[in-house]
Amino acid sequence: MIDLKQLRENPESFQACLRLRGEFDLSPVLKLDQHQRELEAKRSQLQARSNEVGKQVGQKIQSGISPQDPEIQALRDEGNQVKAQLSELEPQERELKAQIEEILLTIPNLPSETTPIGKTEDENVEVSRWGDEYLPTNPNILPHWEIGEKLGILNFERSTKVAQSRFVSLIGAGAALERSLIQFMLETQIAAGYTEILPPILVNTQSLTASGQLPKFAEESFKCDRDDLWLTPTAEVPITNFYRDEIIAAEDLPIYHCAYTPCFRREAGSYGRDTRGLIRLHQFNKVELFKFVQPETSFEELETLRTDAEAILQALKLPYRVLTLCTGDLGFSSTKTYDLEVWLPSAGKYREISSCSNCTDFQGRRGNIRFKEAGKKGTQFVHTLNGSGLAVGRTMAAILENYQQPDGTVRIPEVLQPYLRREVL
RNA sequence: GGAGAGGUGGCCGAGUGGUUGAAGGCGCAGCACUGGAAAUGCUGUUUAGGGCAACUUAACGAGGGUUCGAAUCCCUCCCUCUCCGCCA
Numbered sequence: 001m002i003d004l005k006q007l008r009e010n011p012e013s014f015q016a017c018l019r020l021r022g023e024f025d026l027s028p029v030l031k032l033d034q035h036q037r038e039l040e041a042k043r044s045q046l047q048a049r050s051n052e053v054g055k056q057v058g059q060k061i062q063s064g065i066s067p068q069d070p071e072i073q074a075l076r077d078e079g080n081q082v083k084a085q086l087s088e089l090e091p092q093e094r095e096l097k098a099q100i101e102e103i104l105l106t107i108p109n110l111p112s113e114t115t116p117i118g119k120t121e122d123e124n125v126e127v128s129r130w131g132d133e134y135l136p137t138n139p140n141i142l143p144h145w146e147i148g149e150k151l152g153i154l155n156f157e158r159s160t161k162v163a164q165s166r167f168v169s170l171i172g173a174g175a176a177l178e179r180s181l182i183q184f185m186l187e188t189q190i191a192a193g194y195t196e197i198l199p200p201i202l203v204n205t206q207s208l209t210a211s212g213q214l215p216k217f218a219e220e221s222f223k224c225d226r227d228d229l230w231l232t233p234t235a236e237v238p239i240t241n242f243y244r245d246e247i248i249a250a251e252d253l254p255i256y257h258c259a260y261t262p263c264f265r266r267e268a269g270s271y272g273r274d275t276r277g278l279i280r281l282h283q284f285n286k287v288e289l290f291k292f293v294q295p296e297t298s299f300e301e302l303e304t305l306r307t308d309a310e311a312i313l314q315a316l317k318l319p320y321r322v323l324t325l326c327t328g329d330l331g332f333s334s335t336k337t338y339d340l341e342v343w344l345p346s347a348g349k350y351r352e353i354s355s356c357s358n359c360t361d362f363q364g365r366r367g368n369i370r371f372k373e374a375g376k377k378g379t380q381f382v383h384t385l386n387g388s389g390l391a392v393g394r395t396m397a398a399i400l401e402n403y404q405q406p407d408g409t410v411r412i413p414e415v416l417q418p419y420l421r422r423e424v425l
Numbered sequence: 426g427g428a429g430a431g432g433u434g435g436c437c438g439a440g441u442g443g444u445u446g447a448a449g450g451c452g453c454a455g456c457a458c459u460g461g462a463a464a465u466g467c468u469g470u471u472u473a474g475g476g477c478a479a480c481u482u483a484a485c486g487a488g489g490g491u492u493c494g495a496a497u498c499c500c501u502c503c504c505u506c507u508c509c510g511c512c513a
Contacts, residue, residue: 040482041476050493053493053494057494058494059444077493079492079493246435249435249453370472
């Protein structure tokens with residue numbers, strides 16, 4: 001959520017910033033805000049009077065004046081009048097506040113100054129490439145779903161029977177490879193200083209609102225209707241909300257967490273895209289990196305977060321590139337995002353395998369996650385960052401293709417061999 | 426699912442319808458004491474909104490109600506805990 005107070009103070013710059021992400025007219029919310037504050041001033045005056053009347057009645061009764069005394073009756077009457085006025089103002093103000101809140105929740109984070117300006121993903125900026133020397137030389141690489149089914153480690157058809165399309169089952173060495181990847185990713189990030197959390201993967205509405213998936217993107221998540229619970233679309237949601245409504249001691253920051261979770265996405269509106277393979281499924285595994293940090297450090301922390309995610313790709317020797325997303329392609333909660341894209345030979349292009357974002361205080365404000373410096377007055381919102389480290393299914397896809405041999409076998413990346421206890425699929 | 430108990434500040438924990446934003450304690454900060462520290466003593470210490478400010482308003486799980494006045498009384502809802510049942 002953007003800061004209403006700051007918006008009020010410099011509306012033009014907010015409006016200009018938001019325009020970079022697409023159209024969003026801030027004038028209605030500014031108007032509502034002004035009206036609300038006028039009502040608030042009136043209301044608070046009335047309440048002050050009401051408190052005063054109450055106090056006087058109390059004092060007089062205690063000093064021995066009879067409650068039936070005309071003096072007291074007069075005060076009671078005034079109290080009743082004030083109450084009547086308040087009962088008109090209060091609902092109006094509450095309604096205004098609710099409207100303002102509702103709008104604020106749909107306004108995306110403002111892009112950072114270092115976020116390139118652009119409208120679509122075509123204007124994302126490539127910042128680096130890595131691993132050209134590992135680009136496969138095998139000219140006849142099968143798409144990962146074909147080699148996977150040939151090897152008997154993936155099964156889509158039966159999974160459609162069990163659930164729907166866009167689900168997969170991993171069999172034998174495929175399941176073991178997925179587990180090995182998860183284990184390898186977690187252990188690497190734990191060694192890098194992240195504390196593992198294995199969180200709930202059903203989350204409530206408030207949690208999805210705090211991290212930014214709701215209210216705007218409700219159609220993207222699976223919902224358990226009778227329970228106010230949703231299947232989490234990313235571990236970012238439970239981890240952000242782990243500290244919701246808390247005040248963290250400044251010396252406890254930064255906090256680094258990593259988490260493995262299944263992730264669930266409805267992929268509404270993506271009909272016909274990536275219908276085959278492991279790229280776009282309703283359920284997939286992901287190891288997530290998450291940071292809670294002090295405001296001054298969040299952009300440096302984004303760089304190291306990205307490096308930590310890159311370390312996995314480098315260890316697996318998978319060629320990839322790094323993009324900075326342009327303003328038009330930025331996620332709702334993010335102010336600046338790096339995407340890591342891994343080389344997928346069958347497609348002949350790079351595909352997203354990690355997205356690392358600095359959400360600044362956007363989620364902190366929505367989730368009321370603050371920190372306090374000892375001895376200092378007041379609190380500040382924490383800055384949050386998240387990044388995939390990595391999407392496991394897409395990593396598997398990248399391995400099945402980049403490590404595919406001309407004889408139809410797939411080598412296992414060296415770093416995984418101790419986990420999987422084999423060298424070839 | 427059945428029965429019961431409970432939700433108060435960063436934490437623990439009092440609280441009779443009347444000046445209680447809330448006793449007491451812990452923690453934290455400052456000062457004193459000390460060569461320095463510990464212990465001790467004193468002082469201070471919730472958050473959020475509005476206002477340039479003085480100041481003012483709100484908040485004791487949430488929402489209603491009674492009252493001049495509600496943490497305190499009434500109603501509804503939510504959540505947590507304990508026991509029983511069921512279950513990995």
